Amino acid sequence: MRANGARRGESVQEAAPAEPEARAAIDYGPLERRLGYFLRRAQIAVFRDFFASFATFDIRPAQYSVLTVVERNPGLKQTEVGDALAIKRANLVPMIDELEARGLMLRDRAPKDKRGYALRLTAAGGELIRELHAVAERHELKIAAAVGSGTYRRLLGELKRLAEMEDEETEASQRVAGPTAARQRGAPLR
16 A cells, blocks of 8 residues: 555545635624724724725824814914823824924924923915815715714714713822823823
8 A cells, every 4th residue: 555545556536625614603702792892893994994095195093183183273282182182192292293294283382381382283284184184074974874874973972972981080080199190191181
């Protein structure tokens, strides 16, 4: 006998490739009942479309948020922008550096606080944010189309309520530990 199990002179039929096993269903256990899990999965789906929609502009979601807040509130200090958007200083400063290097934003010394910087958009930043708002509107319309306009409006309202939970927790922690402790955690100050 040969090593493949056939006798001399006999041919061995090669076994047909095995059918790929049907992919086993994943048991997500208690994740199926976890709002946080589905919020994260929904965020991934929404961000995937955001990145595709904004790719030609090389703008990430946090940058869009910063540009929008500064557009609507020129002269806000960096710390106020970070607090409003719950972006830690360690992440915000390099982001503003990048936006400034791209000619979209300017930092000026804050008039009443010489240690702080007030932010404003440049003319190029103002033009870009108007374009970005149009792209963002189309992006939101895709989301609304996926879930239905009524569901979209209700979901937006409920998510705003959930976001307010963080605001309430931050205010409570500030009363107990003071604003320095809240800022160290990166929590927004109100």
